Amino acid sequence: MDKITKTPRESRIHERYLRHHKKFPNVWCAGCGIGIVLGAIIRAVDSLQLDKDNIAMISGIGCTGRMPVYVDFNTMHTTHGRALAFATGLKMVRPEMKVIVVMGDGDALAIGGNHFIHAARRNIGLTAIVVNNSTYGMTGGQYSPTTPTGVLAATAPYGHIEQPFHIAELAAAARAAFAARSTVYHVKELEKYIAHAIVKDGFSVVEAMSYCHTTLGRLNHWGTAPDMMRRLKEQSITCKQAEKMSEEEKQAKIIRGVFADRDIPEYTRLYDQVIERAQKEAAQ
């Protein structure tokens, strides 16, 4: 006990990165995985030794949308689905900033789906972290674009009939520079992907699987928060393991790993060239 109280405040990571004396306790349910993602983000930022003044965290609406208020960065809680578009404007005028965008699956892929694919296509240097709880948690468990087919949701009382988006694969197909998926059970792996995404020069996406036990879990009798963790552990496989499986076998699995890691020119750097060209032509 003595040892802990004598530790200087700054040496403790939560003291350095969280608005701990202002905004806690947080809004999330006990056992929610969003806090685990937040932990992974600040450990990743800490490992990279980044200047907090130079980091912005931007979110949309929903459970994950509440994340920025807790961290001691430049933070902005925007409108539903539009976090990437707000971040695009900020990144363009402050290209030196590390802009981390945190979204839920409904925020990023349903209402914000258009911004998601276009940010990827443009390859603007944002780090998009999508917490995929496969439902709309804040509004009570309605089906989202990532809800698995067949499960029950507050708006699918007879079972969900649509097929889900696979976020990391979608990002890769939309030409993101980096796209990876892990889960809140595989925290070290998640942290590693997030650190890589922040450093990556281009649009990078990390999908963090994290089932919502309060809504989707309850509706489908999946059990408690620890049961959700067990589910993530048992349901997930690596990309390598997936290679040996048939399409049918893979359907029920969460495939973890890196889906894209390519070196393509980043948007704000390309725009610097536009400025150079425009000024040269104007001078002539």
Add this chain to the structure above:
Amino acid sequence: MTAKPVARLMQGDEACAEGAIAAGCRFFAGYPITPATEIAEVLSRRLPQVGGKFIQMEDEIGSIAAIIGASVGGAKSLTATSGPGFSLMQENIGYAAMAEIPCVIVNVQRLGPSTGRPTSPSQGDVMQARWGTHGDHPIIVLSPSSVRETFDLTTRAFYFSEKYCTPVILLMDEVIGHMRERVVLPDYETVERAERAGTTVPPEWYKPYENFPSDVPPLVPFGEGYRYHITGLHHDERGYPTNRLDEVQPWLERIFRKIDRSLSDILLYDEDGVEDADVVVIAYGVTARSSRHAVEMARERGRKVGFLKLETLWPFAEEIVEQAAAQASCIVVPELNLGQLVLEVERVIGRDKVLRVNRADGEMIKPAEILKAIEECEWTR
């Protein structure tokens, strides 16, 4: 970059783009839509020349989101659209009002509702510009009636936006946007610019939404060492979400107050011969042109007709309208809609002496139609 004061033939849309450059705008995000597209086209060429940035977003929602984000980064920011795109932008206009982020939104009005009659002129978005987003919020809306005025009011839009930390809407119309006129633009260096108040306190004392004597928050751009929180939720002086009753409504009243206490700065108008007029014509935008013509025709016939041209539509110039109408027995309000700003005129001076002239078929109101109303006024009196 300065433009030499030489006469040029230019469109309203071009004048808007040049006004933005002159005002110090360095970021534009937009989505193509007639009759506003030329603003984007000109700025895609002009902004990088002055070290600014242009982006064509995937839709209008993304466009306004991007300009708010850029403004948070410290850049004077603009988007331009027309009716359908303006409808899409409404939610984030409310966000900018709520979070008090300066930005300018141009709506070159076309005939609606919906896709309407593309792309004929209209003044059908006057009420939408005031109340298009949900919830009580203040807004500043300016409406130009010539190419030169478009340049000037664009620079004023940025000035008000930065000075009062609020979204400002420039309500143009298809005629003003596409019409070409000979203009002499001022030296851009002479254009009055407002910079955000900022702060003098160190970061550890900084409260972004502190209740300042001016009622305008001392917002500092992101990335300058003042780490704080911005949200569309009701928030306290630190920017953190609040449900406290002693914070929610007082805050809302403050954002109204910051505009209402500065009406003498914000209300732009032009009046001519209203003091002893029997009839006063009140108009704005393209309709002000037909109105001016009609007023002159009536005067030639010996009528005592005054003219009040409103450049600031919102906040509504209550006292100015009241005073201009005081002596007159009849007020004529022509608009390219079925009656929008006239509702405000009637609210202020009563319905008895107000005569409406409306047209919403995509054609302009002709001076003769307004003249007829002026004559009718005198005849019924």
